[in-house]
Amino acid sequence: MIDYWPRFKRRARASSWLVWCIGAGVYFLGVFHRSSLGVAGNDALVQLNISSTALGTFVMAQVGIYALMQVPAGLMIDRWGPRKILLAATLTMGCAQLLFAIASNFPAAFAARAMLGAGDAAVFISVLRLAAEWFPRRRYAMLTMITALLGMLGNLVATVPLVLMLDGLGWTKTFLITGATSCVYALLLLRPAVAAPYRETPTPDPGAAAGQAEATPSVIKESAQNMRAAWRQPETRLGFWAHQSTMATGTVISLVWGYPYLTQGLGYSNEAAASMLSLYVIANVVANFVIGPLAGRRPGWRLPLALWTSAGVLAGTLALALWPGAEPPKLVVAIAFAAFATGVPASQIGFHLARDYNPTARIATATGLVNAGGFVGAMIAALLIGVVLDVRSGGVASAVALADYRWALLVVAGISVMSNLAMLIAMVRVRGLVLGRMADGIDVVVPVRERVWDRAWQRMRA
Numbered sequence: 001m002i003d004y005w006p007r008f009k010r011r012a013r014a015s016s017w018l019v020w021c022i023g024a025g026v027y028f029l030g031v032f033h034r035s036s037l038g039v040a041g042n043d044a045l046v047q048l049n050i051s052s053t054a055l056g057t058f059v060m061a062q063v064g065i066y067a068l069m070q071v072p073a074g075l076m077i078d079r080w081g082p083r084k085i086l087l088a089a090t091l092t093m094g095c096a097q098l099l100f101a102i103a104s105n106f107p108a109a110f111a112a113r114a115m116l117g118a119g120d121a122a123v124f125i126s127v128l129r130l131a132a133e134w135f136p137r138r139r140y141a142m143l144t145m146i147t148a149l150l151g152m153l154g155n156l157v158a159t160v161p162l163v164l165m166l167d168g169l170g171w172t173k174t175f176l177i178t179g180a181t182s183c184v185y186a187l188l189l190l191r192p193a194v195a196a197p198y199r200e201t202p203t204p205d206p207g208a209a210a211g212q213a214e215a216t217p218s219v220i221k222e223s224a225q226n227m228r229a230a231w232r233q234p235e236t237r238l239g240f241w242a243h244q245s246t247m248a249t250g251t252v253i254s255l256v257w258g259y260p261y262l263t264q265g266l267g268y269s270n271e272a273a274a275s276m277l278s279l280y281v282i283a284n285v286v287a288n289f290v291i292g293p294l295a296g297r298r299p300g301w302r303l304p305l306a307l308w309t310s311a312g313v314l315a316g317t318l319a320l321a322l323w324p325g326a327e328p329p330k331l332v333v334a335i336a337f338a339a340f341a342t343g344v345p346a347s348q349i350g351f352h353l354a355r356d357y358n359p360t361a362r363i364a365t366a367t368g369l370v371n372a373g374g375f376v377g378a379m380i381a382a383l384l385i386g387v388v389l390d391v392r393s394g395g396v397a398s399a400v401a402l403a404d405y406r407w408a409l410l411v412v413a414g415i416s417v418m419s420n421l422a423m424l425i426a427m428v429r430v431r432g433l434v435l436g437r438m439a440d441g442i443d444v445v446v447p448v449r450e451r452v453w454d455r456a457w458q459r460m461r462a
Contacts, residue, residue: 016134019083020143022188023127024150026086029182030123031154033093033116034062035255036162036178047171050106058113059256060382065117067375071227073122074368078226078361082126082133087189089126090182092119097179101172124151125367132355132363140355141296144348145288152285230366234433235357238426239350239366240373242303245310245419247347248377249317249412250340254280256382257408258337265405266327279334283341291345295352299446302349303427309346310423312339314416321409327402347374356445377419384411432458 037044037058044050044058077085093116100112124147131143165174230236253261254277262273291309295302316336320328328336350373354366385408392404434448 019134020127020130023082023086023130024147025185025188026090027123027127027147028150028154029090029185030093030120031151032158032162033097033178033182034120035155035158036097036175037062037113043166043171044109048103048106048109050109058110060379061110061114062117062120063251063255063375063382064379065114066121067372067379069118069121070125070368070372070375071365072368074125074230074365075226077122077126077129077364077368082129082364083189085122086126087186089119089122090186090189092116093123094179094182094186097175097182099179101175101179125364125371128351128355128367129364132360137355138296141292141352144351145292145296145345148292148345148348149285149288152281152288155281226362226365227369230354230358230362230369233357233366234426234430235353236366236369238303238423238430239353239370241419241423241426242306242310242353242373243347243350243370244373244377245416245423246306246313246343246349247374248343248381248419249313249416250280250284250343251374251378252381252385252412253337253340255378257385260400261405262333264400265402266333276333276337280337280341283338284344287342288345291342292348295349299352299356300448302352302446306346306349306423307427309342310416310420313343314413314420316340317409317413317416321406321413377415381412381415384408384415 073085096112096116096119099115100109103109103112127147128144131140131147135143162174165177169177252258258277258280259273262268262276268276291305295305316339319332320336323332350370351367354370355363358366388408388411389400389404392407393399393401431448431451434444434446435450437444438447
């Protein structure tokens with residue numbers, strides 16, 4: 001009798017879709033954990049006996065650690081591979097939720113959220129690295145879009161289902177279950193290593209002697225060189241600014257200040273505010289089905305999509321900040337929130353730039369640099385909003401009014417303007433490089449047609 005089981009295990013381990021699905025499942029859990037505090041905020045105030053300001057620091061710690069860890073996470077993925085990093089990330093997030101479940105004071109809960117941000121930081125770029133190593137280039141855009149959609153599904157599960165769990169099981173049991181789920185899921189990542197079909201193997205230096213082991217750079221030095229090489233790539237810097245200009249505002253609204261703006265500033269009920277944030281999630285999903293395929297099938301449309309989306313995000317911010325009268329109509333608020341939501345799928349254009357213009361050996365590093373763009377911008381914007389609201393209200397949270405949020409939104413708009421200008425400058429520089437390569441007869445990833453602004457830029461540089 002033929003034993004088919006070993007053959008089945010070999011094929012299962014080497015299945016590209018199975019490898020990617022297991023990794024994408026970690027991202028689903030990561031977004032679920034990341035978003036869980038959104039509906040558990042009121043319970044946290046009672047459970048931990050903290051103020052609203054202290055509750056806000058949980059989000060700041062989580063997002064801040066996430067942003068700061070992007071580059072180190074990319075370097076670790078490039079060195080140890082996405083599977084090992086996903087395993088460590090899953091266990092870290094699970095342990096963070098377990099700690100959050102049993103936390104009885106502010107320091108313990110703060111440490112748990114910071115730990116969650118550290119584990120979450122490596123997940124998305126690890127999954128993108130799996131997509132780059134296990135699938136041909138033509139499928140990268142589709143897999144990026146599906147990964148983002150799975151993340152949004154995790155966001156949705158962190159709303160109504162999580163509320164039902166909190167109501168039925170209570171704080172401790174709910175977070176113990178969610179944390180244990182991640183720890184158990186980590187078992188799927190314990191499979192034996194399998195060579196990825198599209199992974200580039202570094203070419204050894206023929207001039208290197210066998211006895212020059214002492215000249216091999218240290219891990220830290222090699223990682224630093226990898227990061228510098230990725231950042232020196234003009235397309236990586238363009239991806240950084242494209243990611244920030246499209247995504248930062250929506251991240252601030254969805255994770256931190258959207259709900260307070262709707263309830264305190266506009267006087268919405270809790271139900272109406274939750275509905276508006278649900279609209280944000282739905283618009284995000286719909287935009288993924290439009291922007292994702294376009295960015296994948298029409299490489300020449302990527303930068304125009306990023307420009308138009310970032311302009312829409314800025315227009316939505318200015319509309320809420322400068323709308324005449326007492327408050328903007330609900331339709332205007334809904335359109336603005338939908339514009340913010342489109343920035344999340346559009347920010348994936350930065351990942352395409354990192355994927356197309358960096359060798360596989362440092363894709364994760366370049367992707368981490370790009371991914372840091374949006375979260376660094378979100379961190380700065382979130383902190384400045386808090387400062388503006390405190391200054392305007394005299395530090396009294398209950399005294400915050402719509403006029404205070406208008407000033408805060410103007411600050412966000414200012415950050416958006418600077419990000420857009422940086423993206424435009426980086427884009428013109430990259431276009432100049434591409435045009436130069438085309439003139440020299442060198443193959444380019446995405447051909448461009450010379451425009452008036454390209455000639456003007458060349459004259460300025462001359």
